[in-house]
Amino acid sequence: MKKVKIALLGLGNVGRGVWMILNSNKEEIMKRSGYEVEVSKILVRDLKKERGVEVPSELLTTDFNDIINDDSIKIVVEVMGGIEPAREYMLESMNKRKHIVTANKMLLATGGDELFQKADSQGVMFNYEASVAGGIPIINGINESLTANKIEKLYGIVNGTTNYILTKMEFENLSFNEALKQAQEMGYAETDPTSDIEGFDAQYKLAILSSLAFGTKIKVENVYREGISKIESIDIQYAREFKKVIKLLAIVKDNAGKLELRVHPTMIPENHPLANVYDSFNAVFIKGNAVGDLMFYGRGAGDLPTGSAVISDIVSILRSNIDIDNINTVVKNNLWDKELYNIEEVISKYYIRLTVEDRPGVLGEITSVFGSMNVGLLSVIQRGRDIENENKVTLVLVTHYTKEGNILNSIDSVCKLNSVYKINNIIRMEEFN
Amino acid sequence: MKKVKIALLGLGNVGRGVWMILNSNKEEIMKRSGYEVEVSKILVRDLKKERGVEVPSELLTTDFNDIINDDSIKIVVEVMGGIEPAREYMLESMNKRKHIVTANKMLLATGGDELFQKADSQGVMFNYEASVAGGIPIINGINESLTANKIEKLYGIVNGTTNYILTKMEFENLSFNEALKQAQEMGYAETDPTSDIEGFDAQYKLAILSSLAFGTKIKVENVYREGISKIESIDIQYAREFKKVIKLLAIVKDNAGKLELRVHPTMIPENHPLANVYDSFNAVFIKGNAVGDLMFYGRGAGDLPTGSAVISDIVSILRSNIDIDNINTVVKNNLWDKELYNIEEVISKYYIRLTVEDRPGVLGEITSVFGSMNVGLLSVIQRGRDIENENKVTLVLVTHYTKEGNILNSIDSVCKLNSVYKINNIIRMEEFN
Ligand SMILES: NC(=O)c1ccc[n+]([C@@H]2O[C@H](COP(=O)([O-])OP(=O)(O)OC[C@H]3O[C@@H](n4cnc5c(N)ncnc54)[C@H](OP(=O)(O)O)[C@@H]3O)[C@@H](O)[C@H]2O)c1
Ligand SMILES: NC(=O)c1ccc[n+]([C@@H]2O[C@H](COP(=O)([O-])OP(=O)(O)OC[C@H]3O[C@@H](n4cnc5c(N)ncnc54)[C@H](OP(=O)(O)O)[C@@H]3O)[C@@H](O)[C@H]2O)c1
Numbered sequence: 001m002k003k004v005k006i007a008l009l010g011l012g013n014v015g016r017g018v019w020m021i022l023n024s025n026k027e028e029i030m031k032r033s034g035y036e037v038e039v040s041k042i043l044v045r046d047l048k049k050e051r052g053v054e055v056p057s058e059l060l061t062t063d064f065n066d067i068i069n070d071d072s073i074k075i076v077v078e079v080m081g082g083i084e085p086a087r088e089y090m091l092e093s094m095n096k097r098k099h100i101v102t103a104n105k106m107l108l109a110t111g112g113d114e115l116f117q118k119a120d121s122q123g124v125m126f127n128y129e130a131s132v133a134g135g136i137p138i139i140n141g142i143n144e145s146l147t148a149n150k151i152e153k154l155y156g157i158v159n160g161t162t163n164y165i166l167t168k169m170e171f172e173n174l175s176f177n178e179a180l181k182q183a184q185e186m187g188y189a190e191t192d193p194t195s196d197i198e199g200f201d202a203q204y205k206l207a208i209l210s211s212l213a214f215g216t217k218i219k220v221e222n223v224y225r226e227g228i229s230k231i232e233s234i235d236i237q238y239a240r241e242f243k244k245v246i247k248l249l250a251i252v253k254d255n256a257g258k259l260e261l262r263v264h265p266t267m268i269p270e271n272h273p274l275a276n277v278y279d280s281f282n283a284v285f286i287k288g289n290a291v292g293d294l295m296f297y298g299r300g301a302g303d304l305p306t307g308s309a310v311i312s313d314i315v316s317i318l319r320s321n322i323d324i325d326n327i328n329t330v331v332k333n334n335l336w337d338k339e340l341y342n343i344e345e346v347i348s349k350y351y352i353r354l355t356v357e358d359r360p361g362v363l364g365e366i367t368s369v370f371g372s373m374n375v376g377l378l379s380v381i382q383r384g385r386d387i388e389n390e391n392k393v394t395l396v397l398v399t400h401y402t403k404e405g406n407i408l409n410s411i412d413s414v415c416k417l418n419s420v421y422k423i424n425n426i427i428r429m430e431e432f433n
Numbered sequence: 434m435k436k437v438k439i440a441l442l443g444l445g446n447v448g449r450g451v452w453m454i455l456n457s458n459k460e461e462i463m464k465r466s467g468y469e470v471e472v473s474k475i476l477v478r479d480l481k482k483e484r485g486v487e488v489p490s491e492l493l494t495t496d497f498n499d500i501i502n503d504d505s506i507k508i509v510v511e512v513m514g515g516i517e518p519a520r521e522y523m524l525e526s527m528n529k530r531k532h533i534v535t536a537n538k539m540l541l542a543t544g545g546d547e548l549f550q551k552a553d554s555q556g557v558m559f560n561y562e563a564s565v566a567g568g569i570p571i572i573n574g575i576n577e578s579l580t581a582n583k584i585e586k587l588y589g590i591v592n593g594t595t596n597y598i599l600t601k602m603e604f605e606n607l608s609f610n611e612a613l614k615q616a617q618e619m620g621y622a623e624t625d626p627t628s629d630i631e632g633f634d635a636q637y638k639l640a641i642l643s644s645l646a647f648g649t650k651i652k653v654e655n656v657y658r659e660g661i662s663k664i665e666s667i668d669i670q671y672a673r674e675f676k677k678v679i680k681l682l683a684i685v686k687d688n689a690g691k692l693e694l695r696v697h698p699t700m701i702p703e704n705h706p707l708a709n710v711y712d713s714f715n716a717v718f719i720k721g722n723a724v725g726d727l728m729f730y731g732r733g734a735g736d737l738p739t740g741s742a743v744i745s746d747i748v749s750i751l752r753s754n755i756d757i758d759n760i761n762t763v764v765k766n767n768l769w770d771k772e773l774y775n776i777e778e779v780i781s782k783y784y785i786r787l788t789v790e791d792r793p794g795v796l797g798e799i800t801s802v803f804g805s806m807n808v809g810l811l812s813v814i815q816r817g818r819d820i821e822n823e824n825k826v827t828l829v830l831v832t833h834y835t836k837e838g839n840i841l842n843s844i845d846s847v848c849k850l851n852s853v854y855k856i857n858n859i860i861r862m863e864e865f866n
Pocket of ligand 2: 442443444445446447448476477478479480482495511512513514515517518536537538539563564565567733734735736739
């Protein structure tokens, strides 16, 4: 049996998962890759830390030179996270013609291009299956299995934390803050949950997926982003009245070569396959012009699922050629140039919840503002008075398909009406057609 | 741009799909594969047939020699179906070192081994993504993305026709025969629907998937098989009472190295992701020891979805090496030997519907037979009398987990009771744990 030496940068959640699987599934990996995989060095910050796995202490190092200067190490697995020094370490590794496997969505989304180019110029492989949706093989799916397709649309539930929170809010009637607290207790949300709940994490992942799916360079800042922190239980209840559920969706659509890219809470029909993705599960739904509707569902995070994706990337390097010193790869990037939409140009239906004055004529005032901005209303629900303030009522509007710009203008004008106390929430609706 | 010539064997549903996509998505395929793909010959039976696509008539041939003797053809795409001459043509093509892409589940399941071995000895690629679940990249998923895993369980809805029929029966309260007729009118079922409704098609697919997932040789005849023709509307209604739905599942489980393989109608919890797979959609649900739960969902048949899978196989050959004359492949087959269970050894819960005499004491007689065979009963439902015969009542039993052998013995004995008129149906239940 041939042997290959690899190094891990990091032994946190993902690094531990990789280590555990390499041990427990040694035989499977050996038979399927044709190689015995040996971890010969692991970079960490703290040599003394309790790690919950038995790793021979001589493997651990705090000095990257132990890895970069060891020519017997053929693959570097970056699972440390963050921008620097992860970026520098990967570039240096590729300079030494080591292949890279990484799970680092933040770095890929913000500085991936430089890394891809380096891989290309050095003729090394650069794999990143674990960077989006953990154990779900969505990168490989797009890259290898959808090659015959023009991808028309992609919708992802790619953040497990927010999906867990929305599930708890829905089924246990928790407030956003209560659900967030539970997510933190379960270890699904970090102490500072901003990256998850405000949609940054999903934004990174959408940039990576879109770049791949459309063979173009998507900058993170061109992905419109809104998180779930403004969602209230009452919105979820209204959604159910419309036979919808609320999900944080990462959406990209190709309209004749022009892309719209956005991450935001979205009301989707309750019988759509994505609507049944609950708890911390992830899923990516794709519409290709040949394959039609396709969905991948699974665990978007966690040590073992993410480790599973990392190792599939290692095996794919090992299988790509018998002589792993001599792989020639073409990183398929930048095949097309694409125009992008501004969010104002996006066409959608909208759910709008307002608190308004309870007197005759108010409904008419409000609806006529929308009418004057060419926003048609599909339904209007007005509910009994606020218990605390009997002068206030809740008004829920659902619009026809309309440009977001028109919605924004309408809201501007509606806000100026004396009878409107508050715009509580605006949530886009998606009908997948 | 480099060019590659390929030949199609067959221009039916799938062949047409391949042709259409190669034309409509030419640019995508070119950019992603690095090759301009040219179909230089198409084998058919009837040169005069109206084909619904515009194919230059000089491409069509009824003589396989035109293909096998043309050294400029590098890839042969077998989409004709059947055992012979498809088998012979593929073997001859590989002898001439042409790579193979095939969609032929029947041939793969019954004689795949010979083909894999030939590919191995000739050093050609042999791809068959389209043979299972049409456009869903399940072969690639198992082969490339789950390499780090011991696959513990796999459950597939892999036959669109039966899933369509079961969906119609459930939502439109149709009888099996009415639903079958609709499926035939929609073009989902053949004039002779036996292969679909009696589970043969799913049996082939499970043999292919299991061979791949467990790196072992599974013979079709070792897959237990039962179709859906005995399912009645009333069974679907009872299922709903238990919060279950009925699906034709292809199941394989690895219990410490010993496999159980079976295709049969199954009651599954209505909130399981597979339960929400409706109409002619397919899905494959996998439990890996690293990745956890994973599901692939999409179109299991149709010209374009299946063509999408065929072309992804072509692209993967083109990408595998710059010099496509010189690919060295190892067909990863026969990695493990596995023992197999007999169906009598399988452990499951069972739903049993009987028609029995309506008199005091009958229920006791029946339940005591099950008790004496060590079959515990989880619930017993006895409903009002038969309208046509007031002496008959329906009895529905749900058992605890028990060996199928015990069930078969119990049924044998129950049948002998004078008070039992008929065993209407026995349906296994699956709880995915
Ligand atoms: N967690 C998931 O489920 C998941 C899923 C998909 C992708 N990812 C991505 O995978 C990466 C790793 O995530 P994680 O959750 O495993 O992170 P983590 O638990 O924080 O682990 C990070 C590891 O990297 C080491 N490290 C960090 N900075 C270092 C430095 N400057 N020098 C040396 N070692 C350093 C740490 O060493 P010490 O242990 O000594 O502190 C630790 O072992 C991130 O890019 C993340 O986005 C994670
Ligand atoms: N249909 C699907 O959605 C689907 C999905 C997955 C896999 N598959 C598999 O794909 C394969 C093809 O299916 P299909 O639905 O495309 O079949 P089909 O519509 O019956 O087409 C078969 C084609 O092969 C040609 N052919 C058959 N026998 C031949 C022979 N002896 N010599 C020359 N040409 C011959 C026929 O020629 P003529 O046109 O001249 O008769 C026809 O063009 C089968 O293995 C099937 O199991 C199909």
